[in-house]
Amino acid sequence: MGRGVLYPHEHESIVSVDRQAPCPELARFVEFYWHVRWDTDEPYETKVLSHPNVHLVFEEPAPLVYGVDRALFVRKLEGRGQVLGVKFRPGYFRPFAGRPVIELADRRIPATEFLGPAVEEVNRAVLGTTDLAVMVRRAEEFLLPLLPAVPDPVAEEVAEMVGRITADPALFRVDEAAGTLNVSTRTLQRLFAEYVGASPKWVLRRARLHEAAARADQGARIDWAGLAGDLGYFDQSHLTRDFTAVVGTSPARYARS
Known part of the structure; x- marks a missing residue:
């Protein structure tokens, strides 16, 4: 994840993180995709000093949109699992939000509120593989038709x-x-x-x-x-x-x- 992850040496012993750049059509909107996998016998809290970005996260049990976390982002990891995150460029979730993005701050909101019920099926498809390239392709196939016709x-x-x-x-x-x-x-x-x-x-x-x-x-x-x-x-x-x-x-x- 780069800058912002706290206690990175401890984090690396438990969590595996990969990144992938977006396709050219989505590069205006998305900074990168991040894929996190973990395998731990004991519960572990990952802590991150968040950036001014909104994230769409494909995860169990349902996909969520994370507004900017103005405090400290903390997530407890248990057992084995994975998530795929879409890190939107600052300002570029506004067309999907449909309202001022400050209203999303410090909140985790069901992605269906912004992207419709079809995102739940995409969530299952994304998490149905551990191949990052396949995960990203499935996410992008869903996101591309949702892009605004006129850039802001x-x-x-x-x-x-x-x-x-x-x-x-x-x-x-x-x-x-x-x-x-x-x-x-x-x-x-x-x-x-x-x-x-x-x-x-x-x-x-x-x-x-x-x-x-x-x-x-x-x-x-x-x-x-x-x-x-x-x-x-x-x-x-x-x-x-x-x-x-x-x-x-x-x-x-x-x-x-």
Whole structure:
């Protein structure tokens, strides 16, 4: 899954993760497909610092749509199983949602609500194999006819906005992001509520937490005060409070775990 998965070394011993790119016709809408398999004798909680993306997940007992999880995504894995996820690009689930994507935030919703009852049959077909290429093909055969006839130019604009502000380490505040994107703060907030499902402030903050966790996962000694300054925090205490509030432990303790 890449950046955002917490305790990755422990995770890799239990969970197998593969990714596949979408076909060209779906590349505008989908970042990638992710396939997770697990086999564990003891219950295991996988924890993820989510990204500003909506996911369609083919899983038992029924397919679900996951809105942006603004806290910490936690899922208990037991026994043996698999799921196939469709990670939509920021803004690009809006045509399927039929309403502002912020209404999906922190929720897991039956996929039938957005994609109709046929998605349940597709769910069975997708999970009826362990071959990732076959799983993706079956999912894409279902999704392609559902694409909107007319592309939404605002969705592409919003996707680019999310990409720019998460890739720029010098952006710490919403007003700075709005100025860089040549829109007003209010417009940026409105677009993110309508298309992304999380506020610009959350997106900026989450990008900083992703970086802090990624640094901690490297295993090298970290100058936390220096990192806090690099990430735009007032001081190390500010970073520690922010990280602990979401992850449940301080960044220094997380790095030692």
